[in-house]
Amino acid sequence: MTLDPGVFKAYDIRGLYPTEIDEAGAHALGRGFVEVVRAATHGANAPRIAIGHDVRLSSPSITDALCAGAVEAGAHVTELGLTATEMVYFAVADGNFDAGAQITASHNPPQYTGAKLVLAGALPLSGETGISEIGRLIATNATVSRPGGTRVRDETVLPRFVDAALGFVDPERIRGLRVVLDGANGMAGLFLAPVLKRIHIDAVECFLDPDGRFPHHEPNPLLPENRAFIEAKVLEVGADLGIAWDGDADRCFFIDDRGEFVPGDFLTALLASHLLRRNGPADVVYDLRASWAVREAITAAGGTPHENRVGHAFIKRRMRELDALFAGEVSGHYYFRDFSYADTGLIPALLVLEMLSDLDVPLSELIDRYRSEFHISGEINSTVSDPAAVFATLRARYADGVQREIDGLSVDYPDWHFNVRSSNTEPLVRLNLESLISDQDMQARRDALLAIIRGH
Numbered sequence: 001m002t003l004d005p006g007v008f009k010a011y012d013i014r015g016l017y018p019t020e021i022d023e024a025g026a027h028a029l030g031r032g033f034v035e036v037v038r039a040a041t042h043g044a045n046a047p048r049i050a051i052g053h054d055v056r057l058s059s060p061s062i063t064d065a066l067c068a069g070a071v072e073a074g075a076h077v078t079e080l081g082l083t084a085t086e087m088v089y090f091a092v093a094d095g096n097f098d099a100g101a102q103i104t105a106s107h108n109p110p111q112y113t114g115a116k117l118v119l120a121g122a123l124p125l126s127g128e129t130g131i132s133e134i135g136r137l138i139a140t141n142a143t144v145s146r147p148g149g150t151r152v153r154d155e156t157v158l159p160r161f162v163d164a165a166l167g168f169v170d171p172e173r174i175r176g177l178r179v180v181l182d183g184a185n186g187m188a189g190l191f192l193a194p195v196l197k198r199i200h201i202d203a204v205e206c207f208l209d210p211d212g213r214f215p216h217h218e219p220n221p222l223l224p225e226n227r228a229f230i231e232a233k234v235l236e237v238g239a240d241l242g243i244a245w246d247g248d249a250d251r252c253f254f255i256d257d258r259g260e261f262v263p264g265d266f267l268t269a270l271l272a273s274h275l276l277r278r279n280g281p282a283d284v285v286y287d288l289r290a291s292w293a294v295r296e297a298i299t300a301a302g303g304t305p306h307e308n309r310v311g312h313a314f315i316k317r318r319m320r321e322l323d324a325l326f327a328g329e330v331s332g333h334y335y336f337r338d339f340s341y342a343d344t345g346l347i348p349a350l351l352v353l354e355m356l357s358d359l360d361v362p363l364s365e366l367i368d369r370y371r372s373e374f375h376i377s378g379e380i381n382s383t384v385s386d387p388a389a390v391f392a393t394l395r396a397r398y399a400d401g402v403q404r405e406i407d408g409l410s411v412d413y414p415d416w417h418f419n420v421r422s423s424n425t426e427p428l429v430r431l432n433l434e435s436l437i438s439d440q441d442m443q444a445r446r447d448a449l450l451a452i453i454r455g456h
Contacts, residue, residue: 001022001028004020005139009424010424011124012106013029013115014106014112015112015114016113017113023065027065027066027069029069029138030069031070031144031145032133032135032137032143033049033066033069034049034070034073034075034143036125037099037119040098040099040120046074048075048078049078049099050077050078050091050097050100050154051070051100051101052079052087052102054102054212054248055210055212056105056212059113063079071149074147076149078095078097078154082190083158084190084248085102085104085106086250086343088118089122089339090157090161090340091161092122093120093340093342094160100122101115101116101117102248104187104247106246106247107218107248107251109214110214117131122342161191162198166350168338168350169354172200173357174201175200176200177353178237178238178239179203180204180230180237180241180243181205181243182207182233182242182243183244184207185208185210185215185219186219186245186249187248188249188345188346189210191249193208204233216229220246221245221251222246222331222332234257240362241256242259246345250343250344251343252332252349256362257364258364263291263330263376263378264328264332265294265330266291266370268286269293269298269370270297270367271326271348272297272298272328274355276302277301281304282324283324284327285308285318285324285327286308286328287309287311287315287328287329287331288308289421290330293374295307310331310407312329315333315335316335316341319341323337325337327341334348373436375434375438376432377446378432379431381423382428382450383428384427384428387427389456390429391420394449401417407419408420416433416434416436416437416445418433418445420449431450433449
């Protein structure tokens with residue numbers, strides 16, 4: 001059995017196939033997952049678990065092994081087949097399952113595999129709430145075989161999910177736009193095919209056929225080299241916008257009519273304003289890396305902003321505590337109360353299309369105000385041998401600012417702020433910085449911080 005301890009991450013399970021996770025390891029994961037689900041459901045003898053998978057070449061055999069392990073541990077498994085991650089979230093909540101698993105390595109290159117795990121209602125497991133426990137159970141050989149497990153297949157999820165997502169908009173109002181769609185040969189093409197039959201756009205379809213080799217570019221639009229194609233394509237065809245998805249399609253990314261990438265925090269501000277105007281005052285959650293544009297937009301639209309630590313497991317739990325209407329992260333995750341507080345790559349795309357159809361205003365014009373007033377660095381990674389020393393130096397150097405340590409170190413000044421965080425999995429320190437003064441001021445402060453960070 002191959003199951004490297006390093007595959008148990010803060011938010012999911014992920015590693016190289018087959019050197020870090022193989023089929024025998026996936027079988028053990030299935031058994032361990034059932035034990036954690038059983039504990040969460042107060043000892044249910046035969047928990048009901050929905051399991052789907054992405055298009056990676058390893059996913060069918062990894063899924064088969066995980067399902068077999070779960071059945072061996074006594075679970076009633078419903079196989080969903082090929083799915084986007086948000087389809088599993090939907091299926092778990094819609095079908096009142098006790099838990100769900102999506103076999104995916106998200107935006108990673110094709111040689112990776114892994115799993116995203118949720119409990120009832122699509123409540124995610126994290127390193128602190130179950131993922132580490134699965135690893136412990138497997139390492140100590142503490143899983144148990146139980147009779148009575150079953151395995152069935154359900155292929156009705158896609159149309160039900162599409163109906164639910166289209167319920168967030170009026171499909172008839174989405175019309176008159178030329179839109180470049182880049183699925184990166186991941187899972188977005190699965191749900192876009194039926195969606196495009198029900199909205200009225202001139203779609204320039206690119207790489208929508210799921211292909212686990214990801215032959216055109218890696219399915220990670222956060223990296224500039226992976227969105228170079230769609231940025232150029234928007235300009236080439238004179239599109240109103242472009243939308244790109246990551247590999248498992250639970251994140252979407254936007255390119256405006258000028259071929260410029262729209263940062264996730266600016267898109268969060270735009271969506272928050274739109275949803276608050278439509279729904280009335282409500283709580284909205286955003287991650288602490290975000291531009292102050294998000295806080296300002298929420299407040300201006302009558303909402304109550306709540307800053308939170310980074311990561312989908314933490315965002316979703318905070319949303320449930322507040323019954324928040326919406327949440328957004330810099331990384332392109334957007335969450336909705338009426339979608340089980342879960343992230344989805346389809347619903348924000350539909351909302352933006354509806355908004356642009358209604359307003360008849362270019363996306364670049366809607367974003368320009370944020371770009372002109374809020375000067376953001378984006379997330380910058382630095383390899384660091386001693387992160388603790390970096391943080392100690394930064395605390396001392398910026399002691400005159402307002403310091404918070406919710407997630408890494410955040411320091412606020414009246415007209416600029418920054419956050420530095422350590423990676424959960426790599427020897428990296430991540431910097432996000434913003435200035436309200438000018439782009440030049442942002443660059444100068446960014447460079448000063450990077451000099452400190454990289455000097456260790």
